[in-house]
Amino acid sequence: MAAEEVPRRPPSPPGWLRIRARVRNPGRKAVIGAGLAAYSWIAAGTVPFSRNALLIVLIPGLVLAAIAYGRPPQRIPPPERMDVAGFSYWAICIAALFEWEASAFKDSSLWWHPALTTLIDPMLGARPVKAAAILIWLLTGWALVRR
Numbered sequence: 001m002a003a004e005e006v007p008r009r010p011p012s013p014p015g016w017l018r019i020r021a022r023v024r025n026p027g028r029k030a031v032i033g034a035g036l037a038a039y040s041w042i043a044a045g046t047v048p049f050s051r052n053a054l055l056i057v058l059i060p061g062l063v064l065a066a067i068a069y070g071r072p073p074q075r076i077p078p079p080e081r082m083d084v085a086g087f088s089y090w091a092i093c094i095a096a097l098f099e100w101e102a103s104a105f106k107d108s109s110l111w112w113h114p115a116l117t118t119l120i121d122p123m124l125g126a127r128p129v130k131a132a133a134i135l136i137w138l139l140t141g142w143a144l145v146r147r
Helices: 016-023 026-044 051-070 084-106 116-120 127-146
Strands: none
Touching (some): 026 127, 051 127, 084 116
């Protein structure tokens, strides 16, 4: 019947209930969120390309690397077949970004063909925007480690 053809959810990884119980603690989430927001605000105030900015980037990277090394995630089995259309969309976007940066580098980033980093720099000049970008960067790193 039609109900038999519906794919079922994959089994939960070991320790799923333990992780779920920790997430339900709202006080802990609030403290971690406030700590990440404060860290992002402090990081946004550092001078670019300085020793402090380097440490601000290295510390979360080392923490996430230690967590990933200490608790490796369960491997997700590869799909039976690859979605060629979805892959091609991502490949075209990445190739276009690389081409944009390479041509801007070749042309010494003239005013009529700026690099993407030159276009983003004015937006990241404001400290709240820069802090939000750093917070998104931290949360993305955590999502990759959790996966």
